[in-house]
Amino acid sequence: MSNASFNATAPSSDSIAEPEACAEQTRRTLLLGALATSACLGCSAPARAGEDPPGSDERPQKGDRLVFSEGDQEGKLITSADVPRGGPPVHAWPQDPTTSVVRSASRLNEILIIQLDPAELDEQTRARAVDGIIAYSAICSHAGCPVTAWVKSDVGDKEVFKCMCHNSEYDPRAGAQVVFGPAPRRLAALPLMLDDGSLSVAGNFVGKVGGAQPG
Ligand code: FES
Numbered sequence: 001m002s003n004a005s006f007n008a009t010a011p012s013s014d015s016i017a018e019p020e021a022c023a024e025q026t027r028r029t030l031l032l033g034a035l036a037t038s039a040c041l042g043c044s045a046p047a048r049a050g051e052d053p054p055g056s057d058e059r060p061q062k063g064d065r066l067v068f069s070e071g072d073q074e075g076k077l078i079t080s081a082d083v084p085r086g087g088p089p090v091h092a093w094p095q096d097p098t099t100s101v102v103r104s105a106s107r108l109n110e111i112l113i114i115q116l117d118p119a120e121l122d123e124q125t126r127a128r129a130v131d132g133i134i135a136y137s138a139i140c141s142h143a144g145c146p147v148t149a150w151v152k153s154d155v156g157d158k159e160v161f162k163c164m165c166h167n168s169e170y171d172p173r174a175g176a177q178v179v180f181g182p183a184p185r186r187l188a189a190l191p192l193m194l195d196d197g198s199l200s201v202a203g204n205f206v207g208k209v210g211g212a213q214p215g
Helices: 003-009 020-039 123-127
Strands: 065-068 090-095 111-115 133-137 149-152 159-163 168-171 177-180 192-195 198-201
Touching: 065 198, 133 192
Parallel strands: none
Antiparallel strands: 065 090, 090 111, 111 133, 149 159, 159 168, 168 177, 192 198
């Protein structure tokens, strides 16, 4: 409908008499609105539609829980029983335990979780693990691609994390050190603990997260 046709049929506001009941309702509505506004002056602003909620782009923090980042169980809490021994790794996001905000607004927060025989882990890696379960950044240190594969290494007979962009390989038993390819440094490690049977974060990332050069 054009403005012209609307104006031709709609009465002007000057010509509309406000019934007493409506006027009283309007006064009450304004009063309630003012009270609600003053009561909420101390409230934190909620996320607007289309905006990421506060905390969703912050790095994982001590006490964060871990939830599936993909698949049928996306968003569900990860327990130790959800991580298959010997791989493949589970892909996860950290989740704020207080607000339940999943920290998925930054791709640098995606995590790989894998369970291995604790006897296979080097001392430092075992110290960050819980029951042989260890976690690393899922972002390749070469050019920042996601590390997606769990395959037999090109340089040994063990399975390793592999980034398919330029074939860098990382050994999760040894702090995700680089065993093949152009990656300049290991994946950042994320210390874990168990909290009521669910996996949670025991401390900040150890090491730098993200790629050293543009892809
Ligand atoms: S981005 Fe992973 S090997 Fe290049």
